[in-house]
Amino acid sequence: MPHDTTLTLETSPAKDIAALPPMFKTLERLVGNTPLIAIDLDYKGQAVTLHAKLEYFNLSGSIKDRMALEVLRCAYKKGELRPGDMIVEATSGNAGIAFCALGRALGHPVRIYMPDWMSQERISLMKSYGADVRLVSHEEGGFIGSIQMAEDLARSRNDVFLPRQFSNDDNCQAHNDTTGPEISAQLGACPDAFVAGVGTGGTVMGVKRALRALCPTVKIHPMEPAESPTLTTGHKVGKHRIQGVSDEFIPDIVKLCELDKVICVNDGDGIIMAQKLSADLGLAVGISSGANLIAALKVQQELLESGQDQATVVTVFADDNKKYLSTDLTRIEPVKDGYLSSDITLKGYSVI
Numbered sequence: 314m315p316h317d318t319t320l321t322l323e324t325s326p327a328k329d330i331a332a333l334p335p336m337f338k339t340l341e342r343l344v345g346n347t348p349l350i351a352i353d354l355d356y357k358g359q360a361v362t363l364h365a366k367l368e369y370f371n372l373s374g375s376i377k378d379r380m381a382l383e384v385l386r387c388a389y390k391k392g393e394l395r396p397g398d399m400i401v402e403a404t405s406g407n408a409g410i411a412f413c414a415l416g417r418a419l420g421h422p423v424r425i426y427m428p429d430w431m432s433q434e435r436i437s438l439m440k441s442y443g444a445d446v447r448l449v450s451h452e453e454g455g456f457i458g459s460i461q462m463a464e465d466l467a468r469s470r471n472d473v474f475l476p477r478q479f480s481n482d483d484n485c486q487a488h489n490d491t492t493g494p495e496i497s498a499q500l501g502a503c504p505d506a507f508v509a510g511v512g513t514g515g516t517v518m519g520v521k522r523a524l525r526a527l528c529p530t531v532k533i534h535p536m537e538p539a540e541s542p543t544l545t546t547g548h549k550v551g552k553h554r555i556q557g558v559s560d561e562f563i564p565d566i567v568k569l570c571e572l573d574k575v576i577c578v579n580d581g582d583g584i585i586m587a588q589k590l591s592a593d594l595g596l597a598v599g600i601s602s603g604a605n606l607i608a609a610l611k612v613q614q615e616l617l618e619s620g621q622d623q624a625t626v627v628t629v630f631a632d633d634n635k636k637y638l639s640t641d642l643t644r645i646e647p648v649k650d651g652y653l654s655s656d657i658t659l660k661g662y663s664v665i
């Protein structure tokens with residue numbers, strides 16, 4: 314249950330956008346301000362409500378539009394990005410799609426380096442935006458090799474802009490300025506906790522920045538796959554199927570000491586949860602969204618076990634299922650011991 318507090322929203326000071334291409338004003342209206350929904354479910358006979366932001370309502374279909382818009386805006390303001398410069402990013406997918414959509418809308422050529430084991434839908438999507446997509450194999454270094462190649466290109470040319478989303482604080486600032494304030498404004502109160510899968514960590518770190526300023530006791534939990542827990546080990550330890558989260562290193566912008574406990578979710582549990590959201594409620598979400606809902610339930614159960622009467626837990630549905638139609642998301646997933654999804658019956662949802 315939201316705490317009974319009156320909230321004053323504080324966002325960053327108004328930015329001077331005079332020097333920005335006028336197209337930014339249009340893009341600002343197409344990114345952010347996504348719906349917040351309350352999902353009702355039954356968990357082991359207990360009536361539970363969990364909250365999620367529907368991030369596939371953003372222009373290119375994912376939460377990464379928020380980061381891309383802020384990074385490009387700040388780069389223009391700092392003079393790091395000029396009209397016609399090439400935007401070059403190493404990305405597992407949604408960030409690349411966001412930079413393609415926003416970059417092309419602003420008239421920039423876009424080049425993307427990405428590991429070659431990402432889904433075909435993501436690769437085709439970026440090519441459809443006219444991007445120059447370079448696939449990087451395990452032997453060439455995968456994620457880390459992709460970042461190295463982007464850096465090498467920027468050193469060899471002077472018309473290249475690198476967003477550097479894993480180390481760029483503007484990534485966090487995007488969520489501080491938009492996602493966090495939207496959550497508290499839409500709830501009309503402080504949530505007890507926010508949980509989200511960590512790719513770059515921009516979402517958790519930025520939402521943490523905004524919500525802790527308004528709601529000092531709010532818990533902020535990162536989520537990662539149990540099969541490959543990068544945050545808890547510091548390095549890559551295995552394979553997992555939650556595309557977009559838990560890469561091979563802890564990003565610079567992630568400050569674990571400022572966050573609450575890491576929540577681990579089995580990728581199969583996330584897949585089954587995403588399948589149920591689509592089949593039972595018509596919410597056709599991607600795999601990380603299913604995993605985020607499982608994580609939100611785990612956080613909520615812990616808060617109730619610690620003695621709270623009720624707990625408002627918010628998460629994000631980072632993208633929809635269209636990029637995963639050729640993955641295990643559309644196959645029958647075996648149920649394993651310990652999966653929470655087996656004990657969840659989805660009842661319905663409403664927009665807050």
Ligand code: PMP
Pocket residue numbers: 375377405406407408510511512513514515516517556557558599601602631632
């Ligand atoms: N889910 C999906 C599907 C993503 O593409 C990403 C971004 N890589 C995330 C979650 C994690 O977001 P962030 O980079 O802000 O940690």
